[in-house]
Amino acid sequence: MMKIANRIGIVGGGSWATALAKVLQNQSKKINWFIRRQEIIDSIQNFGHNPDYLSSTEFNSSLLYLSNDLEDIIKRSDIIIFGIPAAFLHKQLEGIDPKLLNEKIIISAIKGIVPEYNAVISHYFHTIYNTPAQNFGMIAGPCHAEEVVMDKLSYITLASKNSDITTLMSDLFSTRNIKVTVSSDVEGIEFASVLKNIYAVAAGISVGLGYGDNFLSVLTIGAILELRRFLDAINHCKRDINLSSYSGDIIVTSYSQFSRNRAFGNLIGKGYSVNYSRIEMKQVAEGYYAAKCMTEINELYKVDMPIVNTVFNILYRNVSPAIEMRKLADRLN
Numbered sequence: 288m289m290k291i292a293n294r295i296g297i298v299g300g301g302s303w304a305t306a307l308a309k310v311l312q313n314q315s316k317k318i319n320w321f322i323r324r325q326e327i328i329d330s331i332q333n334f335g336h337n338p339d340y341l342s343s344t345e346f347n348s349s350l351l352y353l354s355n356d357l358e359d360i361i362k363r364s365d366i367i368i369f370g371i372p373a374a375f376l377h378k379q380l381e382g383i384d385p386k387l388l389n390e391k392i393i394i395s396a397i398k399g400i401v402p403e404y405n406a407v408i409s410h411y412f413h414t415i416y417n418t419p420a421q422n423f424g425m426i427a428g429p430c431h432a433e434e435v436v437m438d439k440l441s442y443i444t445l446a447s448k449n450s451d452i453t454t455l456m457s458d459l460f461s462t463r464n465i466k467v468t469v470s471s472d473v474e475g476i477e478f479a480s481v482l483k484n485i486y487a488v489a490a491g492i493s494v495g496l497g498y499g500d501n502f503l504s505v506l507t508i509g510a511i512l513e514l515r516r517f518l519d520a521i522n523h524c525k526r527d528i529n530l531s532s533y534s535g536d537i538i539v540t541s542y543s544q545f546s547r548n549r550a551f552g553n554l555i556g557k558g559y560s561v562n563y564s565r566i567e568m569k570q571v572a573e574g575y576y577a578a579k580c581m582t583e584i585n586e587l588y589k590v591d592m593p594i595v596n597t598v599f600n601i602l603y604r605n606v607s608p609a610i611e612m613r614k615l616a617d618r619l620n
Contacts, residue, residue, distance in 0.1 A: 298368065298370060300339070304370030320352065331346055364391070366394060370396040393424070399577055428480070445457060447473060476532050481581065483510075486541055490507070496608060503542070506615075515528045550568065
């Protein structure tokens, strides 16, 4: 078993990063926490709250080392959990010496694609920072940050090619109300985490247009079948698509009141422009970026993905949501 030191760093100040920090603090773990904005750091240090995300969540600042110097956090940490939107990851890491990440354990809590490279997070770190598969792990759903910090029963999937890393993460994140599943299918779960955001945007658009639960159930089944076709095309490893780490994540993101991707789609379905909806959200809807990236990635695989195509046409080709969803409805059964 590999020896892993346990100085933990978190990169990101949004909902998911805040929830993970709270879970670790509940385990009495000390955390090195990178947050970009100094005013957020000041608020957590002085008042024990993140004022912008999950603001009712309380922190013991004596267990936190907070900094807006990413290089400092990386140097202080052996395990680095990245919890920022994929669209901002490359820009945030620009200027960081790749050698600083040598021998670090990289854990992705990111559910998106790095748009500059059309790469899932494991591929990005391997390509740009030479992170070997044995040093990489990820945290996936199905769960929402809001329910995690409310101590509601939640389920997370921990994936790595290295069983030592999944064991370590299980020890860190298994609690009375967090049930953990482990997997070695890193690529499959990463793409499932990406695609479920696109499917949630489609769900939100349908609700905004006035479609009911009957259609939403058919849309969800169509999304699960579409995911299976794509994962079978990229690799044929043994996996059960019906498990919660795949289908469960699609369901919770498509139906939940906490889903920002569904909320984003809902605004568009109600007639608001894409740009207005993005501004109104005040949070990043990963499905917006993922729709373009997945459309480009699928040019290589040529998988039949009508839901992804529908969302892409609405978001990037300015096609009427009503027309596109009607076409999609005629294809699903």
